[in-house]
Each structure stands twice: as structure tokens, then as C-alpha cells.
Amino acid sequence: MKITMRTTVVFSLLLMMATSGVSTSPGALADRVKCGTCKALGAVVKGVVKLTGSSMLMRSKAYRLCSVVPVARSVCEGYIDSWAEPLTYIVQNSKLSSAEVCAIYIDACPRPSLDIDATLYLRKDPTPAEIKIRDYLYPSPATPGLTVLHIADLHLDSLYREGADNSCSEVLCCRADNGFPTNASRRAGRWGDYTRCDSPYKLVESMVQHTAKQHPDVAYIMWTGDNAPHDDWRTSREEVLSSTSSITALLQRYFPGIPVLPVIGNHDSAPINSFPPKEVWNAGFSSAWLYSMLANMWKPWLPPNAAATLENYGYYSLLVRPGFRVIVINTNVAYKLNFWVLMTARGDPSHQLRWLTEELRAAYLTGEKCHIVGHISPADRDILPAWSHMYYKIIKNYRTTVRGEFFSHTHVDEIHLSKDDNDEAFAVTYVAPSLSPWKNVNPGYKVYTVDGSRGAQSTWEVTEVARWTVNLQEANKLAGNSPRWYQQFKASEEYGLASLSPQNWSSAVQSMLLKDHLFTKYYRNLSGRALVQASCDAECRQEIICNVLTSDQSSPRQCQRARATYQQAVREGRANPRAVVSASQPTPWF
Template sequence: MKKTLFILVLCTFSIIGVYSSIQQDRILEAVRNGVVKLLTADRAPNYLTKAVKNISKIKDTLESDETICQSCQVVVHQVLTYRRNGANKDSMKTYFNKLCKIFTGWGNTACHGYIDIEIDPVLYMMDNKNDLTPERVCAIYFQAQKCVDPDAKKWIIPLPPPPKKNEEIEEDDDDDQIGPLRILHLTDIHYDPLYKPGSNAVCKDPLCCQSGVPSKPGNAAGYWGDYNVCDMPRHSVLNLLNHIKEKYIKDIDFIYYTGDIISHKSWASSKSENTKTIKEIYGLFASIFPNTTIYPILGNHEPHPTDFYSPEDVLQNQISTQWIFNLSVTEWSRWLPESTQDTILKGGYYSVLIKPGFRIIAINSNFCFTSNLWLMYEDEDPRDQLAWLVEELYKAEKNKERVHILSHIPPGEILCHKQWSNQFHKIINRFAHIISAQFNGHTHIDELKVFLDEDDESDTDKVINVAFNGASFTTFVGFNPNFKIYEVDPSSAMVLDYDQYIFNLTKANQNTTPPQWYKQYSFKNAYNLHDMSLPSFEDLLEKMSKDDDLMWQYYRFLVRDSDVKIKEGCNSKCLKKLLCYITAVETNESVNC
């Protein structure tokens, strides 16, 4: 969610408008001259400011993408040149601050904060990655604009041959479980210890509701949360957990927590504060749900700096993010067996056999997130995770196990590194017959990701796998809080149905009495499905492609009937894009949506 150091410098170009080639050349020339001028000027020259302000209204996608990529390369080239010509740390910080202010529009507080936090790892990458080029940086961070690095390596994760027909798993109807398993899915709490009801909810920083006097009553932070750029206060988190304890926990078999505990105040994070908050939330989980096993994974906000997951060979304590894996081993030991510790320490991922025939594989997909600047340094299967995933799935296949995959970044996320996304897609295709479901977070929306059989030559799209997003407890930005409870077949581990629970933030903030949680929908009932088998998802996709009313319902659920989002609406073009995203399970597919 947060823009990191180079992205801060470059992000304005993601809203570049259409203009003639002459205008394009003028803008590029202004950027080229302006970023050089900024080296010695106290403030941006007028022509650079004017060029930035005149960039507006994209219409021709190809031309705008080309301009984004060229502009990005101009800026990164100057940044790299300045450092390689001998600029010291203080000079680089000063330069980054000037660039941040002109290209992001953020104030001193956020710009200085991000740069102070990220300067050391960024300089390490620049100094130790000899083949770091503008093309590499821009191809990674503006992959949605189809920027190209001609020297990019298309690395491959080897896959074992598929099983023979007689080796495939057969359904076992003799499971001792009476009734379906019930799994609680929580995600993206984004607890803000500094949240202050009544403070300014409409501020200039990337996160509000912490301080300041609102300019009018309507801008005051709500008691239970806020639709503006705000996260969640402690009393709201306690309400969520205690409500679940009182109403549902006795029927819950276990809990999936798919990441993001830390707030979006990423420009002021620290190891000590992140550690304190992580311990506090896991401590609440353990005390409020003392008899329920929780299977947690890391979000992109847990490390410091936010989004940064360093390579295994980066050992300097000042910049390594090994500390978050060390912390996770300790905190997760409440629920996970000792056998998971080696891989958690290696990269925050693990595999657990829940019972004979049913395995959970939890991965750290944050390694693919393009806001993780360490991808500039090393992008080839960070910490050997995908190779390990193949090994675990292959063993599960041989042992005739069904698998749930937990992952923070969902398949097809447009900011997931395209080569990682491509290889993950191939892994899911290979092992789809044993992967009963996937569970994600991160995007804060209640979305589906449906994998289609790439080898099927029929006219009908054959569904082979489904990923469910838990949406978010945080309201960031403009959503109602939620949680989900799944019913899962104990034999096949397939999802039979799920219920989504929400409360309306507008109504809740009318007073300080506890919010009125209610069931927004049951998936089977809402979509009038006989079951949630893969063929049923094929039928659902077919209906969605022909029925805007059905897609409007999908949008309502996606935003959890948020007053703000419902008012914004979603026209036919928007609905078609949402439908496209459902089957876009690889980054390149999402870009094309």
C-alpha cells in the first residue's frame, strides 16, 4: 500500500496524461534538466514544477506507458550517477528529499521519515549491485506500464512430471470428522496504537486519525474507525476479537491470519515499535482464543522498513530483515510445531500436517511485492521459497494429502514481480489437483481469484483452483471491517461455503456502544449455487459474464457495502474490469485487464 523511496521519487509518472510527441519530448527534457538542477538548487526550478503540473489525462495507453518508462529511467539514471560520482549519505538524503517533495506532493514529515528509514538499504543496493541499471529499476517498479529491462533474467523453477491417472487422489468418505471444519479467516488488522478518536481524519500525511484538529466536524476521526486514510484503534481490535470469542469461537476449529498487523504509518516505523505491536496483537490472539490454533503468516507491513524483505546473504544487522523471522519463530511457537522453525527462520514460510491427509502450506509472498526494493538487488526466487514450495507440494502429492495455501499477496496482484508471479502460476497449475483452496489478504477487498486450466482446449473455461481473499479488518481506505468463517469438507479440504460478517462504520460511529456486527452474505446463497465445486465456479463465471446485476452484487460484497464505496459506484466498464481480475491470476494478465 505504501510507496517506498524510489517509488516516492517516481510515482507521479504513474498518472501521466496524453500529449503529443512534442509535448512528451518537452516533458522529458524538463525532467532531465530539472533533476540535474535539483542537485544544487534549494528548490525545484519552475520549468520542472510546471512540467509535473502539466502532466494530465492519459488517453493513449501505449504513449503514456512509454513516457512513464522513459521518465523513470531519466530520474533513476541521475540518482545512480550522483551516487557513483561520490555523493555521500547526507548528500543523497538531501537530494532524495528534494525529489520526494516535487514528485509526490508530500510534506517534510513523510518525505524525511521515509528517506531516513530507507536510505541505508537503498545505498547498499546501489553500492553493491554493479549491474543495477535504470532499466532494471523501472522494469520492476513500473511493470504495470510494461517497462522493459532487456537484460532481465527469466528464471525458472523446475517442476516434476505430473502423476499418472491411477496415482491421483481419490475422495475418502471415511473421515472421522463429524460435520465440516470451521475456519476463521482474519487479515489486515492494521492496528494503529496512535489512533485518536476526534482527531483530524483528513490530513496531508499518508495516514491520518492520529493528531490535529479537524477543520470541520465531518473531518473528525470516528470512534470505531474512519473511512478516510486511517487504520484501527485498539478498542476496535478488542471488539472484533471479543465478538468472535462470544459468538463463534466455540465452533471454530482453527484460525488463518493472513498478515499485516502494523499500521500504514510506514514513514515512522522502527524495529522496536513493530516488535512491540506484533507481540501485543499475537498476545491478544493467544489470550482471547487460548484453545484455538492460529496459523499466521507475515504481511508486507511487518518488517522495518515496510515492504523490505532482504536477501539471505545480506547480513549487516542495520539493513537485514532477518529479525522479523527470528521474532516470528518465537511468537508463532505458541501454535506451530518445532519442525516449522528452520523454514520460518529462512524466509517466514512453513508447512504443517494438520491431520492425516490435510496439510497447510504458508508462504511469504511479500518477497514478490515490487515495493520490496530488495528485488532490485536480487529477484530470483528470494530465499529459495518457490523451489521449497514445489518440494512440499510434491511430497504432499506422493502422500495423497490435500493442501491449503496461505499467502498475503494474492495471485495476480499487479504489484507482484512478474517472473515470480509467472512461476507461482505454473506451480499452482501443476499441483491444482491437491490444492483444495488458497487464502489471501493484502488488497483489503473481498475478491476471488479463479485459476483456469491452461491446457484445456474446449470452449468452456475449466476451473482448476480458487483463492479466497479475507478482505480486511482495517477500513483503509473507505471499507467496512469484516471477518470470514469457512465451512470446509474434512475429507477433501474443499470450501463448502463461507459467511462474511461486517458492521456499518457510519452507524457504528454514531455512538460509542459496540458496533452491530451482522452476516452480510453466505457465498452459496448469495450466488444461488448448489455447491462450491469447481464446475459451480465455471457456471458462476459464465453468469457473471452476462449479468451486470450479479457483478454489481460482487462489487457490493467486494467493498462490504461501504457507504463511501457504494456512493462512488462501479459502472459497466468498472464491472468488466472486476470480472477480468477474477481470472487474472498472473501479473501480466492483471496488467492487461
């Protein structure tokens, strides 16, 4: 019997789920599988599922592959159990060809065009005069403003146990069932551990207590998701809601009366990464339980219209101050490891992009300025390229209305720059560090100064960014009731920025590409200067700068320009290709 070669590579997807981590691209993992094998396997899986309609059969076949993935068998089988039924449904109903699916998950496969069928409400492109006015009026770091707190990726693990094994065979360790080794280097620290371990409750409470005391003038808090721990293979609804409820209670206790803008992360669902489109909610796969519970939990912070939108779609918008709006988007619907994208890759799930342009158009017409907040940045390499491109197009069109973008997810402290066809930077995206030390990072958070206290003269631009952190190695060695939180740097001082305008950031990134001392600072700041951070050579440097400059995942243009600039500088003797940044070396003073 001839089987039509269509749609998904279920076994490969399950393998990626079992071996992926927050800092690992599914495309990089799947490069081990050649495109031809991927397409053929997709055809076989499609045929078997079409013939039998059996998730049990798919589950039993997938179990056999657990012997080839570098994780405990229980972890591999747990991922398969959690996704077998949804993937069976997806295989039966996805309209993507196997070539299109393979291109999503395997970097080496040719990428076909996947146009999104979405209606966008765009304005006329900003005039050069509008753009110049924004640049000219960009306030300096000395401008008084509002204090805004950004916390992210707390990954509260209520089962964390000091002294438990930090190097177990599972994705998440430091729990009692991992055992308590006698080897001191394998024993989980009091405040957390750099290996495969999440945040103990005492670390979460310490951060919330510290921020309430250190920043009593905070205007509002951005809390950008991922509250549950990394035991992804056995995540339950109860665990997700319990983690979120515990953090909600802490924030309400220590920040009474302070607005909190919560965001749903990819770890805040069960199964992990599962955000089915509304079209399948009646088929037994739904996010209604999650959205409704969170909307109810967060009612004290959200006005009724925002809570209602959150309950229906997982996103919302609210007016924070007169003339200033925050728009919270749900980028999980475009995340590659949310396998429901195999049914929505050609569409606009919940019409979110259309809604975003409606909000921005209304803001533009009334003179409001906006910040956009979410969990996974649309510039992230694991966002669908077509969705990333549409978002880039929207921000470019509303570049004089959108004054800041804020995300998290990667666990590191980084930025993305958006540039137009003339190589002019027009937007900066700030990615917050995680509180969780998983993996190899110091716990941290960010504080922004926003130009919003000058009445009608307020621009709502970000004028300063401060990174606060805990040296986890130091905290675990010292006796005491609380770790030492300290301000690690301010962006303007660290990178020599006269202002935090997109143009000034662009100049700084160009210098990072070629000058060792600036890149060394940026690289070490990614992890909060954790001494367990790996070294970074010339190829690593180019990859990191490419990540900063690639805000549109459908186009490698900015990355190609950066690589060409670096290679030319090497040929001309202006860059040292043998330079290696080590986490253990002190940052140069020059």
C-alpha cells in the first residue's frame, strides 16, 4: 500500500521533547536526523496513525526509542505518555506536509514559505520626521522616572531538598527521591544549585522580600511566567497551579496595592508547552482550565476587561497610566515545542496578531505609548519564523508607539535589536534573567527606569536597566538567613551608553562584535557572572551577536552582515579570532 508523504514526525518530536532544555534549540537537536529520514518517518507515522487511530500503538512504538536519548528512561516515557494522545490527534488533522514539518524542527532542511493568514490593522509607515523626533527626544539615564520590576522564570520547586543529589540522571534533580550523596560536590546547596535544579521556596521568598525592601517605590511589576519546575515529563495541572498560587500569594503579601502584570509561560501548562487552539477545545484538548483559573487568581491585579480577555485567549491589554498602555501577548502559541503549531502554523491562533494591531492602532490614534510584554520573545529562534516575521512587521510599523518590549524564557540576561532594511535600529527587546539557577546561571531580576513621571512630557522610554543578582556559590558557602542580593551593573555605565536608545545600543553591539572588553562584559553578564559558565571562542561570539541582531526569525540578513563584518575585521587585523572569554577571568578594566 502506498502511503502519502504528509505531515508530522511524531517519534522525532517526542525525542526532542525528552532531550530539549531551555537553552537548546529543537532545530539543533534534530539535526542528528537527516531530512530524508525525517520525511520518510513522517510518512510512515502518518500512515500508521491514519490506519489505526491509536495513540496506544504510537506510544508503544515510541517507547523503543527511549534507549537512544541521553535521559533516564522514566523521563523519556513520561514525555511520551503526556503527549501521545495530543500528537495522535495532531497527526490526524494537521495539513502540513512532512517537508514543512521537518523544516520547522530541523535547521538543515530547506525552509518552505509558510505565509500566515492574518488580518493586520497597520498605520501608514512612520515618516522620517516622526522617527527623528523620537530619536532626538530620547531621555538620558539621568532623567527621573518610574521604577519597574521585572521578575521571571522563578521555577519554584516545592520538592527541592538541600543536600539531595544535584547530578541525577533526570532532567530535574535536587529532590529527595534523587538520593543524598556523600560526595560534597553532588549535594544540593541551601539556596539552589547551578546544575539541573530549580528554585527552593526560600530562594523565591528571599527575592520577593528583598525587592519589596530595596525598591519600595516600584510603580508596577512585570512577572513574565514559568512558575512550575522542570519536571516536565510528569507535570500536572495541580503542580502548575500550586506553584503559580504560591508566588501570587507572596507578591500580594509583600507588594500590597502594587499593580502586577502576570504572563503565562510555556512551563505553566500541563502537559508542558501545550497550548491548543480554540478550534480543538471541544475535542478534549483545551487551555480553558488554565486560562480561567489564572484569570480568577489574578483578578485583584486586572480590570474586568483584561481578565476576560486573559480567560478567553491567554493575552490582555490594560491602561497602566493615562497615556501609557501595557499589552501582554501569549507567544506560547507560536513556540515550536508547542506541537499544536503543526495545526496552526498557517494561521493566527486566537487572532492574536490581528488583536495586537487593533490595540496598537487605537493607541496610535489616541496618542498612547505602549510596552509589549510576554514570555518567549518573538525574536527567539524557537518561535515559528513566519509568526516572528509578522510580529517584526507590526513593531516596525508602530515603531513610534511601542516604546519597549520585555520577555524572558532563556534564563539569561540579554537583548535583541530590531533593524530596518537600511540597517537602522528601531527597537530594543529586553530579556530578563531567571530566578532559577537552572542551568549554570546566578539568580537575578531586572529593574527598569521608565520615563513616566514628567506628565505630558513623559516619553515612556526605558532610560536605565539595572541587573540585580545573588552569587549562588557565595550564598551556599556563607551561613546566614538570607543570601546577599546586590546590584551587578547598570546598562548605561556597563556599556558606555549616553542613552538607551536603539541607535546607541546598536553602536554598542557593533563594538561588542569587534572589541574584546565589551563582548567580555556582555557574555559574562548573560549568566550573572556565574563562574561555572563555559568559555566562549570566536564562533561562540558570532553566534551570540547574531542572536542579538536577529529579531526576525524568517531572515538571516542581520546575522550574515555581522559575520561578514567580523571576518573582514579579522582579515584587516582589527579582531582577534583566537580570543576566548573565560568565566573565571576578571573583567578587563579598559
